[in-house]
Amino acid sequence: MLKYQQIAIEIEKYIEEQELQQGDKLPVLEHFMAHFKVSKSTITKSLELLERKGVVYQVRGSGIFVRRHKRKGYISLLSNQGFKRELEDAQISSKPLQLEVRKPSKEAALNLNLHEDEDVYYVKRIRYINGETLCVEESYYNKAIVTYLNKEIVSESIFGYIREGLGLKIGFSDMYMQMDQLDENEAVHLGLKKGEPKLTVETVFHLTNGQPFDFSRVVYNYKQSRFFLQTNSDT
Amino acid sequence: MLKYQQIAIEIEKYIEEQELQQGDKLPVLEHFMAHFKVSKSTITKSLELLERKGVVYQVRGSGIFVRRHKRKGYISLLSNQGFKRELEDAQISSKPLQLEVRKPSKEAALNLNLHEDEDVYYVKRIRYINGETLCVEESYYNKAIVTYLNKEIVSESIFGYIREGLGLKIGFSDMYMQMDQLDENEAVHLGLKKGEPKLTVETVFHLTNGQPFDFSRVVYNYKQSRFFLQTNSDT
Known part of the structure; x- marks a missing residue:
């Protein structure tokens, strides 16, 4: 598994553990760069992967937000x-x-x-x-x-x-x-x-x-x- | 619509018009760069979009291939x-x-x-x-x-x-x-x-x-x- 994939899993875990809800804003890129000690391009790739997986959505100029559906049992x-x-x-x-x-x-x-x-x-x-x-x-x-x-x-x-x-x-x-x-x-x-x-x-x-x-x-x-x-x- | 999105549509049209089948190989990046007169990064973005859309798949070291399902009426x-x-x-x-x-x-x-x-x-x-x-x-x-x-x-x-x-x-x-x-x-x-x-x-x-x-x-x-x-x- 590549570094950005590992970090994507970490971020996904963080969202689950913190029980973040749809629309909650994630920390800025710089926070993740410092926390995981990786480059901006690695974090960007992690977040793009999470976006494709439907875990987050990005709003240009405003940040990265959590995507989470509300229904259980599906x-x-x-x-x-x-x-x-x-x-x-x-x-x-x-x-x-x-x-x-x-x-x-x-x-x-x-x-x-x-x-x-x-x-x-x-x-x-x-x-x-x-x-x-x-x-x-x-x-x-x-x-x-x-x-x-x-x-x-x-x-x-x-x-x-x-x-x-x-x-x-x-x-x-x-x-x-x-x-x-x-x-x-x-x-x-x-x-x-x-x-x-x-x-x-x-x-x-x-x-x-x-x-x-x-x-x-x-x-x-x-x-x-x-x-x-x-x-x-x-x- | 951005340039890479336009080119993605062009490439999709080309696949349809040429009636390419699943597994057929697309021309190399350089061909598309010359044909559309754009940079490598633009073509790369176009092809990534087509991959996400399920139009092509990329095999590392071997090229870009057509994805096309075989059934009509779905x-x-x-x-x-x-x-x-x-x-x-x-x-x-x-x-x-x-x-x-x-x-x-x-x-x-x-x-x-x-x-x-x-x-x-x-x-x-x-x-x-x-x-x-x-x-x-x-x-x-x-x-x-x-x-x-x-x-x-x-x-x-x-x-x-x-x-x-x-x-x-x-x-x-x-x-x-x-x-x-x-x-x-x-x-x-x-x-x-x-x-x-x-x-x-x-x-x-x-x-x-x-x-x-x-x-x-x-x-x-x-x-x-x-x-x-x-x-x-x-x-």
């Missing part, structure tokens, strides 16, 4: 897969249903840029939030990249393992959402009734070098799915 | 309100149901940081996509900021008017999503049946100075709601 839409840190408030657990090496479906092959005779790890699991079913997840991992998975890993954080165990750098992702009604099988997994609402989120995850390594389809329990999303003006 | 989750440009492919229209100055609900007052005796514009409208009902939208605009609205404006792009007509700078927003089943009234507006799925998206929009000016609640027709969302590694 899951960050961008952090619910693989970005576990922001979910620390909630208890998330996983029950693996299936784990095997197989050939990809047509759709998985297309999304992962694979030939249909190449291998993928197929993982199906149910995820729970605070003891309730949150979602059913099916994922296809390109086995040439994610070379090894086992039952213990898929019971915990697969992305944590990919990053720390395999040393891969997770980059951008493309997410597709749509709503429909639960089929029989999904309803059973989620403890709901056929025909009740579902939200399906398909995501293609890429490494920082642009290679897609994971195609996942997640069907959410509508009773547990409250998401929030912060956006910036120029994204 | 609405950008971040651009369906007020960010009309990206919806140009689809025909969006609005039918106003209500437009009046009133006192805010408790919830609207809380989200807009208003007292309950201050005025808001309340707007309710149905939006259509390619002739089908897309959503029912209720919005509360702080009248001290959005000082004037009329029926013609709310039939078209309210955000376009806020930006160009009122000269306000739209900044960040906080979005909350949840799913449930349609009630009778919503079902009638959307041409669906009571009990069918709905997605409710509540958004608080802020100016670049941090002031919230619009609190909206949008109930989507699940048959028309296919969203995509691009994320970057460090957001």
Whole structure:
């Protein structure tokens, strides 16, 4: 982790510990420069990172302010897969249903840029939030990249393992959402009734070098799915 | 608009016109510097903006590549309100149901940081996509900021008017999503049946100075709601 990233985490911690609220003003740059003993350009990069992450906003000529949403119990839409840190408030657990090496479906092959005779790890699991079913997840991992998975890993954080165990750098992702009604099988997994609402989120995850390594389809329990999303003006 | 923003738009146009695909490599920085007759730092800023917008990705030591998702008919989750440009492919229209100055609900007052005796514009409208009902939208605009609205404006792009007509700078927003089943009234507006799925998206929009000016609640027709969302590694 680079210096400016570390400092960004420190500043974020400070905001949480001080229980600063949306609109509260942060100390000036010079304060942070002295406190962390770093250059102006490092602090500027830290604050730009925090702005992209939706932690602060900058008002030209007037300062840097805290961004903090007011609602409890919402899951960050961008952090619910693989970005576990922001979910620390909630208890998330996983029950693996299936784990095997197989050939990809047509759709998985297309999304992962694979030939249909190449291998993928197929993982199906149910995820729970605070003891309730949150979602059913099916994922296809390109086995040439994610070379090894086992039952213990898929019971915990697969992305944590990919990053720390395999040393891969997770980059951008493309997410597709749509709503429909639960089929029989999904309803059973989620403890709901056929025909009740579902939200399906398909995501293609890429490494920082642009290679897609994971195609996942997640069907959410509508009773547990409250998401929030912060956006910036120029994204 | 600043120079680097203009150039970012030019580069985006170039990608579209050339029909470049995900993973295609862009010309080197020097090419763009010569072509647009600008400095390296300007081009760098343009490309950083395009990276934040999910148009390109940069691989250290290897170049800049095109990011483009493969699916048609998905609405950008971040651009369906007020960010009309990206919806140009689809025909969006609005039918106003209500437009009046009133006192805010408790919830609207809380989200807009208003007292309950201050005025808001309340707007309710149905939006259509390619002739089908897309959503029912209720919005509360702080009248001290959005000082004037009329029926013609709310039939078209309210955000376009806020930006160009009122000269306000739209900044960040906080979005909350949840799913449930349609009630009778919503079902009638959307041409669906009571009990069918709905997605409710509540958004608080802020100016670049941090002031919230619009609190909206949008109930989507699940048959028309296919969203995509691009994320970057460090957001």
